[in-house]
Amino acid sequence: MASKALVAESPAPLAQGSPEEPSRRRQWGLLATGAVGGVLVALYAVVTPFLAPALRKVCLPFVPATSAQIQNVLKMLQGRSGSLADIGSGDGRVVIAAAKMGFKAVGYELNPWLVWYSRYRAWRDGVHHNTKFYISDLWKMPQLEKKLKEELESNARIIACRFPFPCWIPNHTTGEGIDTVWAYDLKCPRGSESKSLETTPAAES
Numbered sequence: 001m002a003s004k005a006l007v008a009e010s011p012a013p014l015a016q017g018s019p020e021e022p023s024r025r026r027q028w029g030l031l032a033t034g035a036v037g038g039v040l041v042a043l044y045a046v047v048t049p050f051l052a053p054a055l056r057k058v059c060l061p062f063v064p065a066t067s068a069q070i071q072n073v074l075k076m077l078q079g080r081s082g083s084l085a086d087i088g089s090g091d092g093r094v095v096i097a098a099a100k101m102g103f104k105a106v107g108y109e110l111n112p113w114l115v116w117y118s119r120y121r122a123w124r125d126g127v128h129h130n131t132k133f134y135i136s137d138l139w140k141m142p143q144l145e146k147k148l149k150e151e152l153e154s155n156a157r158i159i160a161c162r163f164p165f166p167c168w169i170p171n172h173t174t175g176e177g178i179d180t181v182w183a184y185d186l187k188c189p190r191g192s193e194s195k196s197l198e199t200t201p202a203a204e205s
Contacts, residue, residue, distance in 0.1 A: 062111060063178075065093045069161055072174045072181040074101065076159050087144075092118025092133060094161075099127035108136040149186065158184040 065073075073094055077084070084098045089107025091114050098105040099122070109115050115133045122131040145165055148158055160182045164170065170182040 062090055062114065063162075064091060065161065066179055068175065068179040069181065070094055070097050072179055073159055073161065074098070075174055076157065076172060076181055076183045077101065077103070080157065089118060089133065090114055092121050092131070095131055095133070096122055096125055096127055099130040100125070103130070105131050107131070107133045109133065110135065110137045152186055154186060156186045158186065160184070 070093055074097060077098065081102060082104070084095070084103040084105045086095045086098075086105065086107045089095050089109045090111075092107050092109075095105040095107040095118065107115075107118055109118070112135050115135050118131075118133045119128070122128040122133070145167055152158070158165075160170075162178055162180065164180075164182045165184065168184050171185045172183040173180065174183075175181050
């Protein structure tokens, strides 16, 4: 009987690495670098508008208005109607509250994210027809006190929150601490075309 020879083939040696592996690694490296770069750019775009005001000569970072502060502002607006402009409107809380009282309210804010959020809040609260929000830098308004005095209508009321005007004497003050609100009335004496505001002695000299 003829014997059969069994021949076992030895396994082929394992490949040490395909030529495609370095290429794939480079692709993943590029993707990871691009993803990290995209995240950093996005963070920069979001964070910078919030930090920039704090790096100015006069530090004015975004601090949301408190409920007490809003109530103090509304108290100063009682008995009045017409238009209202909020310079440094933040997330639009004061503008929206004033619009709910029937004012045609406008907010000016440097941070574009806060402007867009304010527009959304106004729409959500159903007062978007009585509100407008603009991206604007109040520090580019030369001599703000002089500008307000010259351009506002007679008998206008200027309300300052947290930071009073240094050269004006307020006609009314309400609240305490960070909730303090100052009101300045722009008066036009009878028979005179000039408008006036009470100023401090230092400002008059």
